[in-house]
Amino acid sequence: MMIAAASALPPLFVLLALMLVGVVLMSLLLLRLQQSLLAGYFLCGVIIANSGILGALGGANMQEGISQMSEFGVMLLMFTLGLEFSLSDLKYVHRLALFGGGWQMGSCALVAGGVALACGFSGTAAVLVAVALTMSSTAVSLKTFQDLGQESSPGARMALAVAIFQDLFIILFFLVLPLLLPEPGHHEDVSMLSRMGSLAWRGGLFVVVAGVCARWLIPGLLHAVTRTRNRELFTLSVVGCCVGLAFIGGMLQLGLALGAFVAGLAVSESIYKPRIHADVMPIKDLFLTIFFVSVGLMVDVAAALRHWQVLLLLTASLMLIKTTLITVIARRLGLVHRQALMAGIGLSSAGEFSLVLLQKAGPAGLWSADIQQILIGSAALSMGLLPALMRGGEPLGIRLEKLGWGRRKMKLPESDILRQRIKGLSEHAIIVGHGPVGEKLNKSLLDQGIKTLVIDLNAETVRSLKRQGQPVLFADAAHEETWELSRLREARLVAFTFPDATVTADGIALVRHQREDIPILARARFASDVERLKRLGATAVVNDELEASRAIVDQAIVMQGEE
Structure with missing residues (x-):
């Protein structure tokens, strides 16, 4: 029924x-x-x-x-x-x-x-x-x-x-x-023309x-x-x-x-x-x-x-x-x-x-x-x-x-990175990523009189920074040649300002391979990535979740105090 x-x-x-x-x-x-x-x-x-x-x-x-x-x-x-x-x-x-x-x-x-x-x-x-x-x-x-x-x-x-x-x-x-x-309704003898x-x-x-x-x-x-x-x-x-x-x-x-x-x-x-x-x-x-x-x-x-x-x-x-x-x-x-x-x-x-x-x-x-x-x-x-x-x-x-896959030195694609050489930089900070966080960090360091070098993969950002006279590399932090071009051995700080823990981990490994003593500041979206990045060699890791929770708690306390 x-x-x-x-x-x-x-x-x-x-x-x-x-x-x-x-x-x-x-x-x-x-x-x-x-x-x-x-x-x-x-x-x-x-x-x-x-x-x-x-x-x-x-x-x-x-x-x-x-x-x-x-x-x-x-x-x-x-x-x-x-x-x-x-x-x-x-x-x-x-x-x-x-x-x-x-x-x-x-x-x-x-x-x-x-x-x-x-x-x-x-x-x-x-x-x-x-x-x-x-x-x-x-x-x-x-x-x-x-x-x-x-x-x-x-x-x-x-x-x-x-x-x-x-x-x-x-x-x-x-x-x-x-x-x-x-096509529906068409006969097979219809010409291709x-x-x-x-x-x-x-x-x-x-x-x-x-x-x-x-x-x-x-x-x-x-x-x-x-x-x-x-x-x-x-x-x-x-x-x-x-x-x-x-x-x-x-x-x-x-x-x-x-x-x-x-x-x-x-x-x-x-x-x-x-x-x-x-x-x-x-x-x-x-x-x-x-x-x-x-x-x-x-x-x-x-x-x-x-x-x-x-x-x-x-x-x-x-x-x-x-x-x-x-x-x-x-x-x-x-x-x-x-x-x-x-x-x-x-x-x-x-x-x-x-x-x-x-x-x-x-x-x-x-x-x-x-x-x-x-x-x-x-x-x-x-x-x-x-x-x-x-x-x-x-x-x-x-x-x-x-097991040995990829141990040969990699060749970078033909781009600005092959033509651009950052010369004369020393005692500079290397900022990887120029999003909102990287931009603020770059401005703050420049205000303190510290020279900076930006590494970014956004072509528009790189062109804009070039017009401003900012030393910048259009490059990938996961490439070994990127760090050679960045004059890492003369640098004083490396900061990864984006939350992608996978790319950051690759970059930290390459930095530590060339410099064991340089301070490395990293950023992680999740708490589970913090310890992994520290094990790879990050000096300090800023956790987005933790910082956001602190900011919310602080604001909630302030609001309660205003009542």
Whole structure:
């Protein structure tokens, strides 16, 4: 009776209810096991799809609901990715993005495409497989770097740079994707020239519409809504812009996903971005949940189990090959061995765009249903394994270094650091990082008549300090040559002013290798990092948590005294 009653309910509502209840239960279990929630979302979808409950509740209607929910999940995910994308970030990591991202995608695509062709795939299928497996997961890797407290590390910057390049590439690839996949309603005898012409005018029209919306309509709408001071209306307007541009992209047969991504881009550089983040981004986890569960709903466990050896082999090969290639590329770009390995592992999985492409390619008949299940299963499994592999990346790097990996002297990339020589400095303080803390420390030491040398990896900061006449190096504290150029042997103090304990630890080890007597001042975000940095040789460590608690206690006492 209950099943019959449930069958009368709207399929999308039934599906959404199953998804959300299942996600809550699965998340509670995975939090106890300290595992990735994103992998749990996918696993929840797999369980729902293969438990038989969907067939009992809705049959064919439920399968249509799965397809619709999957498309909706993809659209929402693409909007959040577009919203987080920022061309302003590119100027800080443009070298890593252009060279690192280009080499990463080129080398990985050649390997994946070559293997696909050798396995009998057609040229079109090989291209789609190559692009899908070349993409990496931005959501999982950057979130794991944050969980590890390494979001500011060189490895994380490398991952961010490559992610930016991949986003730029996939925008262009989505535009030409209709040429590779058969278009609905078109006959096979339609010439490629006609298809290119059709795509050109549809793409051109969409670019014009999106440009007008991004330049005038969306900012004007948000400005009018902001003046009402109605928070709910602002959030509704932002989501409405996403759905509206996605609708236009769908009407022009360019895909809902592309329209939603462009909608995110349209508001990502506006003056309203901070408020959009505050109001809209908290529901990003819901968007991710719907996407990953919807992907899990499309996995046929029986088909995957029939080919489990191939699935595991593909996953292992994908992650091993990408880790190796990206680690080598990162080393060539100047990252130290351990950080290069972390970048390689962080970019080793398939990504969200991989799943989007595979979902779009499946109905085109480029490969069999079993191969589709193997590809989707492998991509999802690699994303699920990524957090655990990244947690083991740093211990593995330390172990390899102890075995002799990376003992050769490193060569820095060609940049200002190779041309700039700090001459004549002695009895100076070396300040690593020129954020708010480093800036105040630098000013205070200069006011005391102490000469300073700043080391920073922000190109804009370095250029600004150069214009002010401040001795500065555009360099990485984890490079041995950085400390040679800084005239460490003539210095009187070294201060690490950023809270990234991983980079600070590498820098302290290099400083102590050259100078055992110099005072080293360090900063740590968490109390657990304080003793580790002191063991490595830090003279004093300022703990952000401890200092913040002291300030809050002092202010609370002052406020109580004023009553």
